[in-house]
Amino acid sequence: xxxxxxxxxxxxxxxxxxxxxxxxxxxxxxxxxxxxxxxxxxxxxxxxxxxxxxxxxxxxxxxxxxxxxxxxxxxxxxxxxxxxxxxxxxxxxxxxxxxxxxxxxxxxxxxxxxxxxxxxxxxxxxxxxxxxxxxxxxxxxxxxxxxxxxxxxxxxxxxxxxxxxxxxxxxxxxxxxxxxxxxxxxxxxxxxxxxxxxxxxxxxxxxxxxxxxxxxxxxxxxxxxxxxxxxxxxxxxxxxxxxxxxxxxxxxxxxxxxxxxxxxxxxxxxxxxxxxxxxxxxxxxxxxxxxxxxxxxxxxxxxxxxxxxxxxxxxxxxxxxxxxxxxxxxxxxxxxxxxxxxxxxxxxxxxxxxxxxxxxxxxxxxxxxxxxxxxxxxxxxxxxxxxxxxxxxxxxxxxxxxxxxxxxxxxxxxxxxxxxxxxxxxxxxxxxxxxxxxxxxxxxxxxxxxxxxxxxxxxxxxxxxxxxxxxxxxxxxxxxxxxxxxxxxxxxxxxxxxxxxxxxxxxxxxxxxxxx
Amino acid sequence: xxxxxxxxxxxxxxxxxxxxxxxxxxxxxxxxxxxxxxxxxxxxxxxxxxxxxxxxxxxxxxxxxxxxxxxxxxxxxxxxxxxxxxxxxxxxxxxxxxxxxxxxxxxxxxxxxxxxxxxxxxxxxxxxxxxxxxxxxxxxxxxxxxxxxxxxxxxxxxxxxxxxxxxxxxxxxxxxxxxxxxxxxxxxxxxxxxxxxxxxxxxxxxxxxxxxxxxxxxxxxxxxxxxxxxxxxxxxxxxxxxxxxxxxxxxxxxxxxxxxxxxxxxxxxxxxxxxxxxxxxxxxxxxxxxxxxxxxxxxxxxxxxxxxx
Numbered sequence: 001x002x003x004x005x006x007x008x009x010x011x012x013x014x015x016x017x018x019x020x021x022x023x024x025x026x027x028x029x030x031x032x033x034x035x036x037x038x039x040x041x042x043x044x045x046x047x048x049x050x051x052x053x054x055x056x057x058x059x060x061x062x063x064x065x066x067x068x069x070x071x072x073x074x075x076x077x078x079x080x081x082x083x084x085x086x087x088x089x090x091x092x093x094x095x096x097x098x099x100x101x102x103x104x105x106x107x108x109x110x111x112x113x114x115x116x117x118x119x120x121x122x123x124x125x126x127x128x129x130x131x132x133x134x135x136x137x138x139x140x141x142x143x144x145x146x147x148x149x150x151x152x153x154x155x156x157x158x159x160x161x162x163x164x165x166x167x168x169x170x171x172x173x174x175x176x177x178x179x180x181x182x183x184x185x186x187x188x189x190x191x192x193x194x195x196x197x198x199x200x201x202x203x204x205x206x207x208x209x210x211x212x213x214x215x216x217x218x219x220x221x222x223x224x225x226x227x228x229x230x231x232x233x234x235x236x237x238x239x240x241x242x243x244x245x246x247x248x249x250x251x252x253x254x255x256x257x258x259x260x261x262x263x264x265x266x267x268x269x270x271x272x273x274x275x276x277x278x279x280x281x282x283x284x285x286x287x288x289x290x291x292x293x294x295x296x297x298x299x300x301x302x303x304x305x306x307x308x309x310x311x312x313x314x315x316x317x318x319x320x321x322x323x324x325x326x327x328x329x330x331x332x333x334x335x336x337x338x339x340x341x342x343x344x345x346x347x348x349x350x351x352x353x354x355x356x357x358x359x360x361x362x363x364x365x366x367x368x369x370x371x372x373x374x375x376x377x378x379x380x381x382x383x384x385x386x387x388x389x390x391x392x393x394x395x396x397x398x399x400x401x402x403x404x405x406x407x408x409x410x411x412x413x414x415x416x417x418x419x420x421x422x423x424x425x426x427x428x429x430x431x432x433x434x435x436x437x438x439x440x441x442x443x444x445x446x447x448x449x450x451x452x453x454x455x456x457x458x459x460x461x462x463x464x465x466x467x468x469x470x471x472x473x474x475x476x477x478x479x480x481x482x483x484x485x486x487x488x489x490x491x492x493x494x495x496x497x498x499x500x501x502x503x504x505x506x507x508x509x510x511x512x513x514x515x516x
Numbered sequence: 517x518x519x520x521x522x523x524x525x526x527x528x529x530x531x532x533x534x535x536x537x538x539x540x541x542x543x544x545x546x547x548x549x550x551x552x553x554x555x556x557x558x559x560x561x562x563x564x565x566x567x568x569x570x571x572x573x574x575x576x577x578x579x580x581x582x583x584x585x586x587x588x589x590x591x592x593x594x595x596x597x598x599x600x601x602x603x604x605x606x607x608x609x610x611x612x613x614x615x616x617x618x619x620x621x622x623x624x625x626x627x628x629x630x631x632x633x634x635x636x637x638x639x640x641x642x643x644x645x646x647x648x649x650x651x652x653x654x655x656x657x658x659x660x661x662x663x664x665x666x667x668x669x670x671x672x673x674x675x676x677x678x679x680x681x682x683x684x685x686x687x688x689x690x691x692x693x694x695x696x697x698x699x700x701x702x703x704x705x706x707x708x709x710x711x712x713x714x715x716x717x718x719x720x721x722x723x724x725x726x727x728x729x730x731x732x733x734x735x736x737x738x739x740x741x742x743x744x745x746x747x748x749x750x751x752x753x754x755x756x757x758x759x760x761x762x763x764x765x766x767x768x769x770x771x772x773x774x775x776x777x778x779x780x781x782x783x784x785x786x787x788x789x790x791x792x793x794x795x796x797x798x799x800x801x802x803x804x805x806x807x808x809x810x811x812x813x814x815x816x817x818x819x820x821x822x823x824x825x
Binding site for chain 1 (some may be wrong): 647686697698811812
C-alpha cells in the first residue's frame with residue numbers, strides 16, 4: 001500500500017450530477033491510491049451509487065473531472081471504463097440467469113472471445129484467487145456467493161487497476177465474506193485499488209485503509225476507518241447521534257402465541273426449496289430471529305406462515321392455540337397475524353396503487369376501514385397518514401403510488417402499516433433491507449416495543465448484526481430445515497455462520513473443476 | 517408405386533404451406549429472444565404479402581418483390597419499435613394494433629390488385645437431381661424461398677448460439693438491466709431484432725401471395741401470423757423446433773384440405789378449424805411443463821426497458 005505522496009490511481013474533482021428535483025452528487029472529490037482499499041460511506045440516497053456509476057461510465061457527470069493515474073480521462077460508457085482498467089461488481093448482480101458461467105463472463109468483456117479458451121482461463125483465474133467456479137454451470141443453479149464469484153472473476157480476467165464493489169457482502173455468510181476479504185487483500189497487495197461500498201461498518205474497519213463519507217450528495221469527510229469506531233462512522237454518515245435499540249432489562253415471556261409443528265411443504269416451482277419438518281414456537285414478548293442465506297426456504301416458510309401456501313395438516317401452524325394451517329391469509333389476519341413480506345413491490349404492496357389503497361388492502365378488517373362493504377375513505381386516509389407520520393415515510397402525500405417511493409421509504413410504510421394494526425403475532429422478512437441507519441434503528445425499536453407489549457415477533461433476515469441486535473433467540477434455516485432456536489447468550493456469530501453455510505460454502509463439487 | 521402416387525404432391529403442398537410459417541416464426545423468434553413480444557406478425561405478413569405482390573406485378577422481378585416484402589415488413593416493425601422501444605408503449609396492445617393496422621393498410625394498398633394474376637414463383641430445377649424419383653421433386657425442385665427458409669433457420673441458430681453478437685442478443689432478452697449496466701445498447705439491439713423479425717414476416721407473407729396462391733386477396737394470411745406466434749411457444753424458443761412445428765402445422769392444414777377433397781363426411785368448417793385446434797391443443801400440452809418454458813423463454817419478454825436513472 002502506498003499512503004504517502006505519489007499519483008493517485010483515480011482522482012475525482014468536483015463531480016456533480018443532478019436529477020430533476022435532486023442534486024445526487026454535489027462537487028464530490030475523491031482520491032484513491034494504487035493498492036488502496038477505499039471505503040465509500042453514506043446513507044441511502046447519499047449519492048454513492050450515482051458516484052460509482054459515473055466512475056464506471058453508466059452515467060455521465062454534469063460537471064467535474066476524472067483523472068486516471070494523473071491524466072484527465074473521459075469515461076462515456078462501461079466499455080471505456082473496462083478499457084481504462086476499471087472493473088465493477090454490482091450490488092444487484094449484472095448476471096444472466098439462463099446462461100452459463102462462461103457466457104456470463106464473456107458478456108462482461110469487450111471484444112470477441114474463444115469460449116473454450118475462456119472457460120479454461122476462468123478455471124485458472126478462479127482457482128488462483130480461491131474463488132472456485134465451474135464454467136459450464138447455469139447461473140440460476142448457483143448460490144448467491146457463487147454468483148458473486150462470477151462477477152469478481154469477470155473483473156479479474158481483465159486485469160483491472162481499480163475494482164469497484166457495491167455492497168458485496170450483504171448476501172454472503174460470514175465465512176464467505178472472510179474468504180472474499182482475503183481475495184481483496186491479496187489484490188491490494190498486487191497493487192489493485194479497490195473502492196468498497198458497504199453499510200457494514202465493522203467490515204470497513206477491518207478491511208479498508210481509507211474512507212470517504214458522503215451525506216446528502218455532498219463530500220463530508222475523509223478518514224482512516226481503523227482509527228474510528230463503528231458508532232463514530234455511523235454518526236458521520238447520518239450527521240446526528242445514533243441510538244442503539246434497547247431491550248428492557250428482563251424480557252417477560254408469556255404463553256406460546258405462534259407454534260409450528262412438523263411443517264412440511266413441497267415446493268411448487270422448480271428451484272424452489274422443500275420445507276422439511278419445521279418446528280418452532282414464539283412466545284408472547286419474544287423475538288425469534290431466523291438467519292440464513294437467501295434461497296434456503298425463507299420464501300417458502302413465509303408463504304406457509306402467511307397462508308399463501310396452505311399446509312395439508314391444519315395443526316402444522318397454530319396461533320394462540322387455534323389451528324390455522326388451512327386458513328387463508330385474510331382469516332389469519334383477522335386472528336391477529338401480520339406479515340411484512342420479503343418482496344416489497346408486488347408482494348408487500350400493489351405498486352401501481354396509492355398508499356391509502358395499499359393501507360386499506362392489508363388493514364381493512366383490523367382497522368375497521370369498511371362500512372357494509374364500502375370503503376370508509378376518511379378512516380382509510382387517517383390510517384395511511386398515521387403510518388406516514390409515525391414511521392417518517394418520505395412521500396409528497398398518501399395519494400401517491402407505492403412504486404413512487406424509494407425502497408427504504410416503502411419498507412418503512414409497509415412495516416408501519418402492519419405494526420399499527422397491533423398484531424398478536426408479526427412475521428417480518430428483512431425488516432430494514434435498504435433502510436438507512438437512523439430509520440433502521442427506529443424499526444428495530446418498534447419491533448422490540450411490540451414484543452414487550454405482548455406480541456410474538458418472528459424476524460427472518462440475512463443480516464446477522466440485525467438479528468443479534470433485536471432477537472431473544474436465533475434459529476438458522478438451511479436447505480429447508482430449521483435448526484433449533486438458541487438463546488442469544490449461548491450462540492456466537494461463527495456458529496451461526498457455519499449453520500448458514502450448510503452446503504453453500506466452498507464445497508467438494510468445486511474440486512471437480514480442477515481436474516479438467 | 518401407383519398406390520403411393522399421391523404422397524409426392526401432398527408433401528409438396530405441405531412444404532408450401534409450412535414455408536410462410538417458417539419465415540414468420542424464425543423472425544419472431546429472434547425478436548422474442550431479444551425480449552420483445554411483437555404480436556403484429558399477422559399485420560406485417562399482410563403488408564409484406566401485398567408489397568411483394570404489387571412489386572412482382574409491376575416489375576416482374578421476383579428478387580425485387582421479395583426484397584420489397586422484407587423492407588415493408590421491416591418498416592412496419594420499425595414503427596412498432598418506435599412505439600414500444602422509444603416511446604415505451606405497452607407491447608401487447610401495440611402489437612395487436614399493428615395487426616389491425618396491417619390488415620387495413622394491406623387492403624388499401626391492394627385494392628386495385630385484387631384478382632390480378634401473377635405467375636407463381638419459379639421452381640429451381642437442379643439439373644440431374646430433380647429427375648430422381650420421389651426425392652427429386654421434393655428436395656431438388658423447390659422455389660428459392662423454400663431453400664432460403666431452411667438457410668435462415670440454420671443461420672439464426674448459428675447466430676444465436678455460436679456468435680458473440682447472438683450471445684449479446686440473448687443476454688438482452690434475459691436481463692435488460694444487467695445488459696445495460698455492463699454497457700450494451702439494449703434499445704438499439706432490440707430495434708435490430710424487431711426489424712429482422714418484421715423482414716422475415718414480410719417474406720413469409722410474400723410467399724403466400726407469390727408462391728402459395730399467386731394472387732392478392734384481402735386478409736389472405738388467414739391467421740398464419742398467429743400460428744407463427746404460437747409456434748414459438750411450441751418450440752420453446754428453439755430455432756430447430758420452429759422448423760419442425762411449422763411443418764407439423766403445415767401438414768395439418770394440408771391434410772384437412774385433402775380430407776375435404778376426398779369427400780370425408782365431416783363438415784368442411786370443422787376440418788378448417790383443425791390447424792387452429794391443433795395449435796391450442798399443443799400449447800396446452802406444452803404449457804403444462806412450466807419449467808421447460810421457463811428455461812428457454814427470454815425472461816424479459818414483453819417488459820418495457822427504462823434505462824436506469
